[in-house]
Amino acid sequence: MSANIRSPEGPLGAGVPAPDFRLHRSPDQAVSLRDFRGRPVILAFYPADWSPVCGDQMALYNEVLPEFQRYGAELLGVSVDGVWCHAAFARDRKLHFPLLADFEPKGAVARRYGVYREGDGFTERALFVIDGDGVIRWSNVSPLGVNPGADGILRALEALARDRMPA
Amino acid sequence: MSRRDTAALLALAVGERDHIQGPADAPVTLVEYGDYECPHCGRAYPIIKELRKRMGRRLRFVYRNFPLRESHPHAQHAAEAAEAAGAQGKFWEMHDRLFERQFALDDEYLVEYAGDLGLDIARFREELATGVYEPRVREDFRSGVLSGVNGTPTFFVNGVRHDDAWELEPLAAALERAVATPESPPGTAPDPA
Secondary structure, three states: OOOOOOOOOOOOOOOOEOOOOEEEEEOOEEEEHHHHOOOOEEEEEOOOOOOHHHHHHHHHHHHHHHHHHOOOOEEEEEEOOOHHHHHHHHHHHOOOOOEEEOEOOEOHHHHHOOOEEOOOOEEOEEEEEEOOOOEEEEEEEEOOOOOOOOHHHHHHHHHHHHHHOOO | OOOOOOOOEOOOOOOOOOEEEOOOOOOEEEEEEEOOOOHHHHHHHHHHHHHHHHHHHHEEEEEEEOOOOOOOOOHHHHHHHHHHHHHOOOHHHHHHHHHHOOOOOOHHHHHHHHHHOOOOHHHHHHHHHOOOOHHHHHHHHHHHHHOOOOOOOEEEEOOEEOOOOOOHHHHHHHHHHHHHOOOOOOOOOOOOO
């Protein structure tokens, strides 16, 4: 692994409007962040398909998906891998959520979120929970080899749901 | 690189709702989040037995469900079967049976085991079919996610996630260390309820 060259500004934090994007989720389908207005979005940037820890992390999210869905939240995985690689990976791991290809220009979306690793050519292992108005409410960057788990995401979704409850 | 900078803590304190082996005032509580169809949990099962034998009344053991349904198609029903057996006073007997017969967890086998344990089969079958214990298993699962359980088995020693190996000796050493460190971290106090 090369030196830890992080984005100069660091990851976007809570309170910042989430930059919109349009990325392919399959060879013939693209999604935009704004498609999900009105409900929470979990953006999970991960370094690469197939690498062991990412596999564990994505497998865990696949299991926890029903818990995310109880908050009406949409989970989107993002890496710099291409659509065909994503398709093979998702099929192999039986993933039930979309993997987006931040492939061309490479890492452009990750850069805007402040989580692209210039020296490595892939993204940080970074999580963003975005509310229904498109504002980042929670973000987290983990060491590359560490599975960040899902507890932070669940707590952020819970806080969001609490805030939406009428007083 | 497999551990966090700060140790994850058990989010749901051990309490009345739990399945517990060993005395309430034991100096060490070991909580396992497990999956009856997970081969690693199957390998951990005799290790826990041995630890309980070694530590005797100094150890309290708690088992919670963390079925990985996407990887293990029988895990959810097996977890519900153990809960259904628990409702008839035979949780640990079923827990043991499931880990000893991990290779045979289809519903027909679950019912067979219930019969072997002398349970009311009609009730067992009905409760399994209607998912009576599904919410309880989900509650366990959710408490695991909130505690930083990322896979199975995951152990907590006095409320702190055990990130070292869970082979017999390292786990035994961790438990002995916990005995020697009487200060309990938060989240381990028994539920007063």
